[in-house]
Structures are given as C-alpha cells and as structure tokens.
Amino acid sequence: MSELLERAQRILDSATGSEQIEVYLSSGVDTEVQAYQGEIEQLSSASSSGVGIRILREGAGGAQVGVAWAGSLSDEAIEDALREARDNVTFATEDEYIAFARPDGVTPALLDLVDPSVTTTPIEEKIAMAIELERMVRTGDPRIRQVDSANYSDYIAEAAIVSTSGIHAMYARSGAYVSVEAIANDGRDDQTGWGLSAGRAPRDLDISVAARDAISRSTRMLGAVKPASMKTTAVFDPRSSAMLFAIIGGALSGEAVVRGRSFFADRIGEVVAGDRFTLLDDPTDPRHFAASVFDGEGLACRRNVLIDAGRLKGFVYDTVSARRAGTSSTGSAVRGGIAGSPSAGCRALQALPGELGQAEILAAVGEGIYVESLMGVHSGVNPISGDFSVGVTGLMIRDGQLAEPVREITVASTLQRMLLDVTHIGNDVEWLPGSAAGQTVAISGIAVSGA
Amino acid sequence: MASSRVDGTLCEMESTLVEADVLQRVLGEAMGRGGEFAEVFVEDRSTASAVLDQRRIEELSSGRDRGAGIRVVVGETTGFAHTADLSEAGLLQAARAAAAVARGGGGGVVEIALNGLDSHRSTARTMPRDVDKARKIDVLRLADDIARSEGGSISQVQVGLGDSTRRFVVANSEGVYASDEQVRTRFNVSCVAVGDGGMQTGYRPLAATLGFEILTDEAVADAARAAARQAITKLDARPAPSGDLPVVLAGGSGGILFHEACGHGLEADAILKQASVYAGKVGQQVASPLVTLVDDGTVVGEWGHLAVDDEGRAGARNVLIEDGVLTDYMWDYLRARKEGRRSSGNGRRQSYQYLPMVRMTNTYLLAGTSDASEIIAQTPRGVYVAQLGGGQVNTATGDFVFGMTSAFMIEDGVITYPLRDCNLIGNGPEVLQRVDAVATDFSMTPGTCGKDGQSVPVGTGQATMRLTGVTIGGAAA
Numbered sequence: 001m002s003e004l005l006e007r008a009q010r011i012l013d014s015a016t017g018s019e020q021i022e023v024y025l026s027s028g029v030d031t032e033v034q035a036y037q038g039e040i041e042q043l044s045s046a047s048s049s050g051v052g053i054r055i056l057r058e059g060a061g062g063a064q065v066g067v068a069w070a071g072s073l074s075d076e077a078i079e080d081a082l083r084e085a086r087d088n089v090t091f092a093t094e095d096e097y098i099a100f101a102r103p104d105g106v107t108p109a110l111l112d113l114v115d116p117s118v119t120t121t122p123i124e125e126k127i128a129m130a131i132e133l134e135r136m137v138r139t140g141d142p143r144i145r146q147v148d149s150a151n152y153s154d155y156i157a158e159a160a161i162v163s164t165s166g167i168h169a170m171y172a173r174s175g176a177y178v179s180v181e182a183i184a185n186d187g188r189d190d191q192t193g194w195g196l197s198a199g200r201a202p203r204d205l206d207i208s209v210a211a212r213d214a215i216s217r218s219t220r221m222l223g224a225v226k227p228a229s230m231k232t233t234a235v236f237d238p239r240s241s242a243m244l245f246a247i248i249g250g251a252l253s254g255e256a257v258v259r260g261r262s263f264f265a266d267r268i269g270e271v272v273a274g275d276r277f278t279l280l281d282d283p284t285d286p287r288h289f290a291a292s293v294f295d296g297e298g299l300a301c302r303r304n305v306l307i308d309a310g311r312l313k314g315f316v317y318d319t320v321s322a323r324r325a326g327t328s329s330t331g332s333a334v335r336g337g338i339a340g341s342p343s344a345g346c347r348a349l350q351a352l353p354g355e356l357g358q359a360e361i362l363a364a365v366g367e368g369i370y371v372e373s374l375m376g377v378h379s380g381v382n383p384i385s386g387d388f389s390v391g392v393t394g395l396m397i398r399d400g401q402l403a404e405p406v407r408e409i410t411v412a413s414t415l416q417r418m419l420l421d422v423t424h425i426g427n428d429v430e431w432l433p434g435s436a437a438g439q440t441v442a443i444s445g446i447a448v449s450g451a
Numbered sequence: 452m453a454s455s456r457v458d459g460t461l462c463e464m465e466s467t468l469v470e471a472d473v474l475q476r477v478l479g480e481a482m483g484r485g486g487e488f489a490e491v492f493v494e495d496r497s498t499a500s501a502v503l504d505q506r507r508i509e510e511l512s513s514g515r516d517r518g519a520g521i522r523v524v525v526g527e528t529t530g531f532a533h534t535a536d537l538s539e540a541g542l543l544q545a546a547r548a549a550a551a552v553a554r555g556g557g558g559g560v561v562e563i564a565l566n567g568l569d570s571h572r573s574t575a576r577t578m579p580r581d582v583d584k585a586r587k588i589d590v591l592r593l594a595d596d597i598a599r600s601e602g603g604s605i606s607q608v609q610v611g612l613g614d615s616t617r618r619f620v621v622a623n624s625e626g627v628y629a630s631d632e633q634v635r636t637r638f639n640v641s642c643v644a645v646g647d648g649g650m651q652t653g654y655r656p657l658a659a660t661l662g663f664e665i666l667t668d669e670a671v672a673d674a675a676r677a678a679a680r681q682a683i684t685k686l687d688a689r690p691a692p693s694g695d696l697p698v699v700l701a702g703g704s705g706g707i708l709f710h711e712a713c714g715h716g717l718e719a720d721a722i723l724k725q726a727s728v729y730a731g732k733v734g735q736q737v738a739s740p741l742v743t744l745v746d747d748g749t750v751v752g753e754w755g756h757l758a759v760d761d762e763g764r765a766g767a768r769n770v771l772i773e774d775g776v777l778t779d780y781m782w783d784y785l786r787a788r789k790e791g792r793r794s795s796g797n798g799r800r801q802s803y804q805y806l807p808m809v810r811m812t813n814t815y816l817l818a819g820t821s822d823a824s825e826i827i828a829q830t831p832r833g834v835y836v837a838q839l840g841g842g843q844v845n846t847a848t849g850d851f852v853f854g855m856t857s858a859f860m861i862e863d864g865v866i867t868y869p870l871r872d873c874n875l876i877g878n879g880p881e882v883l884q885r886v887d888a889v890a891t892d893f894s895m896t897p898g899t900c901g902k903d904g905q906s907v908p909v910g911t912g913q914a915t916m917r918l919t920g921v922t923i924g925g926a927a928a
Contacts (some may be wrong), residue, residue, distance in 0.1 A: 036527070036724075042806065043552050044531035065509075071516035072535040080515060088511035091584050095507055146845070148726045159596035183726060183847045190728070192847045226922075229694045259505065260607050261643060263650070339498075339514050379841035379854025380924065384643060384650050389691070389873035389924040391843075391852035410876050410924025412693065443826055447926045449693030449876075 004160040006172045012162050013054070019086070020164045020289075022100050022297075025073065028157030029119065035130035035150045037138075043127070049073045050338035054100070055085040062096035064089050069338045099321040100165040101297035106331060107285035108169075108293045108300040115201035118156050118174040119227055126149060126152050129178060137182050137195075138212035143219050145185040148192070152178050160310055161298035169298030175259065175289060176202045177433060178210050184218035189226060192406075193217025198289055198433050217372060221393060224405035227450045233423065234411055234446040235361060235397060238430035240374045241351075242438030245279065248415060249346035249435060250383045252306045254317035254332070255257035257323040263386045263416055267312050274422035275310040280354040281332065288348040289433050292370040293309075296333035296342040304330050306346075307419075318344040349436035350351040354425035358440040360425045363400035365442050370395045370402055371411065386415040421445045467620065468493045468518070468630075474622040474855040475563045477521065481546040481559040482624050485553035486523040488788075489546070490623040493519040493537065494762065494803040496905050499579060500613040503591035511584060513774035520803040521545045524785065533804045556815060565622055569629040569765075571758035573913035574751055574876050575662030578634060579614035582663045587612055590666050592642050596674040601679035602866050604686060606650075607643035610675070614663070619803075621763040623784075629763035635754070637897070638671065638842035640678040646686035651870075653682030654856060658897035658908070660756040678904040681838070681857050684869050691858065691870040691925025697833035697874065698921045699826055699861065704839045705895040706911030709744055710814050710853040710900070711842040712879035713737075717771050718797070718809040719786035721846045727879055728849040729777060737777045738883035741819055741916075744772040746781055748812035753910040755812035757801075762798035762807050769795045772883075811900060819889025823915035826888045828864040834923055835859045835866050836875075841898075852863045852924075874924040884916060890915040 008023045015021045026047035034042040052069040066089025071076035133151035154176035161169045174372040181194040195213030197205045236244060256262035264272065273279075281303035283292045292301050297319055305313045316332035317325065323345045333342035356364065375391035382388075396403040413421075426440030476490055481489035497516045502509045518535040519542055530552030534545040593612040614637070620630040637658035644651050655678040659665045700708060713729065721727035729737065738744075748757045748766025757766045762784045770778050782790075783798030786809060799810035827835060835858065842853030858870040895912030 038527045038550065039526070042529045042531065044533075044806065045548060046531075046533045046804065048533070048535065048804065067510050067512035069512070069514045071514075071518065077515065077517075082511075082515075084513040088513060088584070091501075091508060091511050091588055093507040093509070105531045134918075146725050148724055189704075190847050194847055201902070261650075337514070341510060341512070375850070376843045376852030376854060376874045376876075377846070379839075379843070380852065380872070382652060382872045384652050385872065386649070387872045389854075389926065390925070391850070391874055393850075407848070408876055408878060408922065410693075410852070410874050410922065411927040412691075412873055412924050414926070449695055449922055449924045451695060451922075 002170055004158055006072065008160040012164060014082065015164050018058065020056040020100055022054040022163040024161050024338065026159040028155055028156065030153065030155035031126060031151040033127050033130040035134040035152065038131060040127055044074050045206050051078055051081055051087045052338040053081045054341065054343040055089045056098065056100055057089050059094045061094035063098040064092040064094055065075065066092060066096050067341055099318055099319055099323060100163045101167055101319040102301060103166045103298050104328065106300040106302060111286050111291055111293050112288065113173040113176050113200065113282065113291055114156065116164055117201045117203060118154050121202045126202060129202065129205065131206045133178050133180050133211055136207065137180050140215045141219055142210055143184045143186055143222065144182050144215060146183040148181040148183055150180040162292065162324050167298035169294040171293045171355045174200050176200065176205055178205050178207055180210055180214045182214040182218040184222055191218050191221035193221065196241035212303060221405045221407065224407040226408045227373055227396065230448050232446060232448055233365050233444045234371050235317065235365055235368055236371045236441045238428060238440060239432065240371045242432050242434065242436040243374050243377055245349045245351060245436040245438065246434065247377065247381050247383060248279065248419065249281065249349045251415065252315050252346060253344045254315040254321040254325055255344040256417040257315050258321050261361050262383045263330060264312060269313065270312055272312045273307050273308050273310045273419035275305060276420045276425050277310055277419065280305045280308040281316055281346040281348065281349050283348040285348060287431050288350065288437060289431060290348045290435055292347060295331045296335035299329055299331040301347065302331045304332065304341050316344050316346055318342050326433055345355060346435055350429065351425055351439065353427040353429050353439060355427060360427055361426055362397055362402065362439050364424060365397055366400050368397040369406065369448055370397050388413050388418060389417050409448055412447045412449060413445065417445065418424065418443050465504050468495055468618065469537060469620065471541065473564055475565060476539065477542045477546045478563040478622060478624050479561045480543050481521060481523045481550045482563065484550035486525055486550055488624055490522050490621065491519060492619060492621045492803055494617065494619040496615060496617040496731040496802065497614040498613065499891065500611065501587050501591060503595055503610040505543060506595060508588055508591065518803045520805065521549045522806060523549045523553060528552045529806065531806050548697050561910065563624055564624045564626055564850050565628040569759065569763065571631040573632045573634040577663040579616055579662060581683060589898065590671055593668060597672045597675035598640055598679040601676060601719040602683050603682055604644040605642055605679050606645045607640045612638050621761065623763065625880040627763040629759045630792065631757065632757050633660060633757065634662050636662055636665055638666055638674065640675045642678045642682040644682035648686065651685035651688065653678040653680065653681050656897055659752050659753050660754060661752045668840055681849055688871040690927035691873040692923050692927050693925045695920045695922050697830050698918045699830055699833060699835045700913065700916050701837045702890065702892045702913060702915045704896040705836065705916065706815055706896060706913040707839050707842050707898060709816050709913065710911045711844040711853055712877065712882050713744065714811050715844050716846045716849060716879060716908060717780045719780045719782045720809045722780050723786055723789060724891040727846045732777050733779065735777055736775050737880060738772050738775040739886040740775040741886050741889045742772055742775050742883060743769050743770065743817040745817065746797065746811050746814045750813045750910065753813045753895055754908045755910040757812060760796045760798045761800045762794060764794045764796045764798060766812060767796040781809050781906045783807055799907050801907060805905050808903065810902065810907050811909050813895065813910035815895060816889065818891050818893040818914040821888045821890045823892045826860060826890055826915055826917050827866060830861045830917065832860045834870065835861050844879065851879055853878045876922045876924055882921060883921040886916060887919050888917040
C-alpha cells in the first residue's frame, strides 16, 4: 500500500460517532522550463500536496455534507480541515440524495499511465528541448519575427481516495508537454500560431511537430482579411473540434441535467445529431491523456456512450446526480483539485472517427470556412441555452482546397443546430491534453459574421 | 462585534508569517549561489464559500493554503521553487532549488539587509472570520427568495458566497520588506428562466476587496432581482444581428472592453517581447481623444485594489492613455529592471505557487461629458450592451472578442427588443479609434483575469459610451 493511501486510511480512522468521512489526498511534482532567445527564461520545479475532506451526517430528512481542504499534508493542516468540515456540515440542508460513493463491483481497467522517466530524465535534457524548440521555430521560416514563448513542462501526480463507505482507491498519472507560440510578420501585419506535442514522458515528445505547427499556423494566416458575412459550412480542425466536444460534454453532464441546466434534458432516445456522430466518454482508453483508472469518488472509470449514431444515449453521472436522476453512477465524478467537491463531468471525450481524412472532407465540402482557432469560447457559448457565437481565425475553402486566410469574424449558431448539421467526421483523431480529443468535423448552416 | 474584530486583528498581525532574520538567511542562501536578485514571498490564505442551489444549502467549504515561493534571477534567467514547509529548513531547501539556475555560483554567504517593514492591513470593517456561518446562510436564502419572487418563469436559482483573507510578506535581496492583508468578499446570483423558446440565464456579481459589510440586505436583494429580471427579459430575446453596427456600452461591465482591447497589450512583458501591437507607440495617438485609460491599484474596496503588489511595491494610479495618446505601459519588477526604471506596482501572482508577472489591477476609462440617454437617442440603429461577460485577446494581433450577456437592439434611438447571447469581435487599435461619445455615469465591475494559467481579481470600469462600429457575431441574417 502506498504511503499516500496509508495516510488517507489513518485520517479515516478518526471518524467519530455515526459520521461518515471521505478523504482525498493528492501529491505531485512538476517541472516547467521556458526558453527565450536561446536562454532559459524561467525554470521552476515544485512539489505540492493537499487534502480534501468531506464529512457526511445522516439525519431524518437525508444527509448533510460539509467540506474543508488544505494545501498541505501536515498533521496540523489535516486536523484543522477535519474540524472545519465538521463545523460546516451542520449548516447544510438535509438532502435525501446526498451520499458518498459505494463500491459498485466494476473492475478498474488495467492502465499504466505513469512513465517514471518523467522524473529520471535529467533536467538538462528538458532544458535542451525547450531551447531547441525555440531555435527551430525562430530559424524555421524567415517570416517568423518572434517566438513569444517556448515551454517544456511535465508532472507526475498521485491521488488517494478512501471513505467510510468502503471506497479505497489510488491512482497516478504522468504527463509531459512542449508548446510554442510564434509571431509571423510579412512586413505588414503580425499573425500568431501555436504548436504542441504531448505525451506521458519527455521521450514521447516530438518537438519538430510542435515547431512545424507553430510556423505553419502563424505564417499561413499572414495577409488575413475580414470576409463579408455569409451562411456557409464550417470545417473545424481537430483542435477546435475538441473544444466543441468539450462544450457539448458539459451539457451531457448528469449534474447539468438534474439541475435543469442542459438542453439535452428529457431527450434520451431522440435524434440530437447527424447520424455520423457518435460521442463517447472513455477514460479507460489509454491513448487519451486524461485517461484514468478511478473517478473523483474512487469508482472505476468506464466507457460511456453518450450520443450513438446521432441518437442521445445517456449522460455521465456521479453518485449524487445519479441518485437524483434515479439511476447509478457511471464512474464519472470529476473534481477540480483538493478544493473542489466531486461533480459529474466528462473526462475523456472522443467522437468515433469517420472514414474520410481532412483533404477528402475539404473536397466534399467544396466551399466554406476552415476554422483553425476559436476565441471567446468561455464568453460566447451558453451551455444552458445552447447559444453559440465565437471568434475564429482560419482559411476560406474554395474548390475543395484551403484558400486565403480570414480573421476578425465570428461563427454563430446554436449547439443543438450544429450537432444536427454535422455532415462529416474525420478519421484524423488528434489526442490532445484536456477533456476531449478532436478530429476534422464539417458542420453546415453556420452564420459567419464579418464585414 | 467591532471591538472583537480589533482584538482579533491585533493577535493575527502579531504572529508574523516568517521572522525577518529567517527571511534574511533564506535570501542570503539564494544569493550565495550566484543570484543577482532573490525574493521570498510567504503567503497564508484562508477561504470560505457557501452555495445555495435548488433551494438547498448545498455545501459550506473552508480552505487554508500556506506556503512560500522563492525566485532567484541570474542574467535573463529566473529560477523558481515553492514549498508548503515554512520552517527555516524548508525555506532554505526551496532557496537552493530556486538558485539551481545560477550554475557555478560561488556558494559564499551573502548578507542581506532588509528595510523596515512596510506593513498594511485590510480596511474591511467586518472580517470574514467574525461572521457567523448562519448569517451567511441568511444572505443566500434572502437572495433565493427575492430572485424567485420575480416571476414563475424562474426555474433555477443558484447563489454563491465566498470570502478570502490573504496575508503575505515579501522580502527581496534589495531590501524590500512589505506585508499586506487583503480581504475579499464576493457574492453572485445565477438564475435560469424557462419560456416557450427554451432556457435563458441571468447573472449578477457583487464583489469587493472589503469584508462582509458589503452584503447589506439591500445590495443582496438588488443583485438577486437584477439577475432574475435579466433571465426573464431574455426569454423574449431574438437572435442578434451579424455584421458591423454601432454599439453603446452601458457603464460598468463595458470596461472589460478596455481590459481586453488594450490593457493586456500594455503589459510590459508583451511589450518587451515585441508581442504587442502597442510596442514602440508611447507618445503616439492610439485612441480617440475621448479615451483616457487608467490602471489604478489604489481604489480602496474595488476588486483589484491592493496596498502593495505581490512584489512589495506600493499600488499606484498609472495613466496609460491620456486623451488618446499612449503615455506608458504597466510594469512589474523584472521587466522594469530590464529597462532601468521602477515597477508601476503591477507585479501580481495567483498564489505563492506562481511567479509574479505584469497584471492589471483596476482598469478604467475616465468619464466623459455626454449624457447617457442622449447617446442612445442619437443612435439610429445599433446594439445596446447592458452587460458583458468575459473576453479574450490576442495581444500580438490586437484581435479580441467579448461576450454580451445582456443586450438590446437600438432602433431609431430607442431601446427595443432583447438579443440572445453572442460575442462581439474587434481589433483593439481599431476599436479605440471608434469611441465617439463617453457619458458621465461611471461605474465599475469586478472580474477575474486569467493570463498564462494564473487568475487574479481585477476591476474594470467606464461610463456609458458608444463605438461607431463593432462586429456583432449573431446568428440572424
């Protein structure tokens, strides 16, 4: 048993009377290198750990819950957190649906999500990657005027969740990334583009891929113009479709559904998307960087199909939202670190790949707009009403080919409409950091607002 | 109540986070390895939050985070390490980790002399720790009741209340030695209204760098009512138009426009990397003569208020654009040092776990002389934006977007029907030139600014104003 799990178990032993306790401990080490003009601009390495405690008390009208956390695993911090949680619990409303997760018999997937070479790789090698990445971009094209930042970062993290209701889970994950942002200039205007490579350890990273992406994305936007407003087909690249999927995933959370905050509520079994569209949340797929053995309540993660060939199939639930909905948890509790309570959410979304590659989709679409980056997603998408309006940069599609660059435009529709209007799903799945993978996706009937 | 608070404060303030002689030894260790500059930032933050949803008090949460961040600068390189271990041994270990960037350093002992402590205290009247949790519950319930009383179409009300008490001490190898106590209180109401056309949302925040005294029954009720009415009004919303139209921004939340359209581009880190459209433009006319833009950390009580910044520099009022002419950028210690000048008090960090960088505080456009209602009356066709949500900017190109969360059509100088949520999109330098009227009704709004993965509280403000043309990203033809 790991040290973290033992520690969590000891805290659990302090439960008094009829109270229930859930203990979440996390611990991690991360390294970050920023290179600029051939030098290290920033180098930071840090370890951090913390505790999140939930106390639950059963009453006549249901259970109450109280929460406290601390950014330290010292005995004093843990004692304080226990005391605060015990005080907080008395103020919550009794609620018949509140409960901690109980073991549900689902076998955890056998996933190896830690590459120990994250910690054994010498820091000099990590620094060299950031500096080389910066150099490759700076010298890769005469139009690159500046490399805003070239970064290497990695982490290794573990978490333990135990509870008096029988939960006993421990999981770990490592990750390594390089990213770079380039500014290109053609003598008139500046354009930016960023590139990325991700893996579980430095040896998985391909800095030339990140460099090439940043160079091509920034240089091909040079000379971008604002086109006239139009209604057309938008082809989203893998990175921007991943953002779309993550937003849609938000509305497929059982939490949003039971709170009456999802436009998908009461629509199970209905056609909500084009028939080529199948969306699933599968943290057991190790290709996904967000893959996980256990969810935020310590239940085994599992593969959940949400939209099946266009038909709404199900939602993701944690324990409490599932109880409210009269169903059981789908192993989909997520928590935002030690300070957050678990809630239902998608962790590792992917759309099943279609048959066509990007070039074939562009050829099939013929005329339209190719979306390369989205801006203002947090301000322009309302996941409750489904209203969608985001800033984009990209390229026009003419005669089935990428044509001139465009900027300072928005694309608008509603998420409901967009899903139904999906016409093509690419086979070019890109595994990206974050909660969703992406691929080329074509959606018709999009309002483009320009000059 | 008031007297117990004074006693409590004295006790708290007497327990220094880390003694001065320890700070000196830690800085000496960091510098002894060849550092040119070293800094220790020790922070202790307590937070509490309470949430009401679906008429239930869902959960109260309390948190405590304590630790230190240490940085060492050598040439162009910054080394950084942080620790939750505030013992001298823990701090020395972090100092050595941060100093690892100074390869081949001497390892000698360097004596650091600190100035007298520049100590500040919160001006909050009712400190969070003195507020009964039951009193917080009352506030949540009041907001819920008021919002629901606005109409049967209100189907969901969520109310959040949070406070934080952040104490920090910062010391550096140049003798800076300062401490501050920042108390912040925030409250927000989110409503969902249901009508024939689906669901619509309303939102109203109330936040200040002050204590619980800001949550008077009247202020709470006003916010709840406003959030509910906004959701109900939007049930009749029609799709927003698309294309270029004149836009009238109501006083308050429109300040986010300046935060995004030029604030980020005036931060010295972007300037020094030539990653801003405003680089090299000091002294030039970059905006309409009606635009005077100020970043001001000294506005007591506003969400971005600070007595000293997270590098120990006093908060300041900095004029960035005066009558349309770019006068200066915002600076933190490191960027100012490169240019041989002083920080403008804009060095901020999310917590001890992060390096400071150039950040805005309270950024606002000074009020003008026009009458707000006349500005609307003199707009034949356009969009009136009553509330803006968040925004985003690409500082290198100046392109920005921001979301309208409450907007209306203006037709023949009269506000007519509500519009569905959508984004506005524009280019900072262009939009600044298009300000053609600024009214007198100045107000400010709290917000959270994210940059390179760090969030800090900021204030934005302006008076009602008009832009001659902005692209509206609506779905209507």
